[in-house]
Amino acid sequence: MLNKIYDWVDERLDITPIWRDIADHEVPEHVNPAHHFSAFIYCFGGLTFFVTVIQILSGMFLTMYYTPDIENAWKSVYYLQNEVAFGEIVRGMHHWGASLVIVMMFLHTLRVFFTGSYKKPRELNWVVGVLIFVTMLGLGFTGYLLPWDMKALFATKVGIEIAASVPFIGEQIKILLAGDSTILGAQTLTRFFAIHVFFLPAALLGLLAAHFIMIRRQGISGPL
Amino acid sequence: MSSKVSRRQFLSYTLMGVGGFMASAMLMPMVRFAVDPVLQPKGEGEFIPTPQKADDLTETPVRVDFTIKDRKDAWYKSDVSNTAWVYKEGDTIIALSPVCKHLGCTVNWEGDEKHKNEFFCPCHNGRYEKNGKNIPGTPPLGPLDEFMVEVVDGYVNLGKTVPNTLV
Numbered sequence: 001m002l003n004k005i006y007d008w009v010d011e012r013l014d015i016t017p018i019w020r021d022i023a024d025h026e027v028p029e030h031v032n033p034a035h036h037f038s039a040f041i042y043c044f045g046g047l048t049f050f051v052t053v054i055q056i057l058s059g060m061f062l063t064m065y066y067t068p069d070i071e072n073a074w075k076s077v078y079y080l081q082n083e084v085a086f087g088e089i090v091r092g093m094h095h096w097g098a099s100l101v102i103v104m105m106f107l108h109t110l111r112v113f114f115t116g117s118y119k120k121p122r123e124l125n126w127v128v129g130v131l132i133f134v135t136m137l138g139l140g141f142t143g144y145l146l147p148w149d150m151k152a153l154f155a156t157k158v159g160i161e162i163a164a165s166v167p168f169i170g171e172q173i174k175i176l177l178a179g180d181s182t183i184l185g186a187q188t189l190t191r192f193f194a195i196h197v198f199f200l201p202a203a204l205l206g207l208l209a210a211h212f213i214m215i216r217r218q219g220i221s222g223p224l
Numbered sequence: 225m226s227s228k229v230s231r232r233q234f235l236s237y238t239l240m241g242v243g244g245f246m247a248s249a250m251l252m253p254m255v256r257f258a259v260d261p262v263l264q265p266k267g268e269g270e271f272i273p274t275p276q277k278a279d280d281l282t283e284t285p286v287r288v289d290f291t292i293k294d295r296k297d298a299w300y301k302s303d304v305s306n307t308a309w310v311y312k313e314g315d316t317i318i319a320l321s322p323v324c325k326h327l328g329c330t331v332n333w334e335g336d337e338k339h340k341n342e343f344f345c346p347c348h349n350g351r352y353e354k355n356g357k358n359i360p361g362t363p364p365l366g367p368l369d370e371f372m373v374e375v376v377d378g379y380v381n382l383g384k385t386v387p388n389t390l391v
Contacts, residue, residue, distance in 0.1 A: 057251075057254060058254060076298070076299045086253040087257060089253040090254055093253070093254075
């Protein structure tokens with residue numbers, strides 16, 4: 001049945017070459033854990049992406065209930081966690097996944113560093129990887145404020161003060177982030193929400209695409 | 225089809241099965257989370273007190289405004305105002321919903337000079353008889369809904385709306 005549907009579409013659109021380009025590629029022996037178990041270190045990049053997919057999905061579902069407004073943000077988080085079926089699980093996925101992304105990304109960076117995979121001709125992919133790292137930290141920083149509890153508020157106060165310590169333009173960066181020169185409040189929350197769910201994910205998807213196109217173009221770096 | 229399963233088929237079924245299991249374990253909580261409102265039990269519909277005394281009612285419908293106190297809308301509680309057209313038919317009290325069955329505008333008793341003894345909807349000239357029956361040839365496709373009515377301490381209390389039972 002599925003085969004027939006596939007054949008019907010393939011006959012018209014010739015999709016086999018497309019998914020071959022995406023999915024059908026050689027996995028060299030030195031990165032295949034079935035050959036050398038120590039090759040599991042090559043899985044960290046893929047695991048980072050896997051957790052990122054979970055973050056995007058669980059985040060999409062959380063916005064069905066979350067309200068980026070200082071009166072209602074905490075209440076809506078409380079409601080979705082305690083009154084909605086599986087709310088604790090879905091929020092838990094997003095909460096723990098956020099930390100897991102950073103851990104996986106760090107391990108991936110270590111692997112790339114110690115296998116020397118960043119060397120010529122892959123320097124540009126290292127640069128894009130660092131940009132992804134920065135984007136992920138931004139997602140973590142902006143997402144931390146959204147539950148609008150005490151921990152979120154004071155963590156963001158500290159974060160914004162750190163940003164304000166940048167020479168010359170620190171004050172402007174602070175106002176740009178907080179939306180106000182003195183108050184960390186309504187405008188900060190809506191800004192952080194917009195950055196967290198629209199701006200940074202869009203940047204992230206673009207960077208990930210560049211990261212993956214480059215690795216496909218250049219191939220996985222050779223054995224040590 | 226041959227009954228023999230090739231190694232390739234066995235592997236691909238096993239991988240698809242395990243992959244499908246893992247994917248559904250990931251997606252199931254999220255989907256259940258999203259469809260939760262559909263699976264919530266429908267509200268029983270308590271009776272809400274109104275300022276209308278039952279003894280003051282006549283055979284002419286009067287507009288009764290009442291307030292649902294602290295209505296719980298997920299994490300948001302507020303007072304919501306509502307309206308009914310209430311009159312007496314013999315000894316029974318009838319309370320009709322003002323929501324037009326055409327597109328949901330609000331109807332008024334004798335809202336149009338030309339049509340006495342009728343409910344009138346200003347949006348598309350929908351008309352209803354006193355018992356809520358829609359007048360053929362006007363836009364509404366059904367009769368006005370009815371509120372459940374109770375009299376407590378001489379005052380009219382209104383419950384949830386039900387389809388019209390008078391027509």
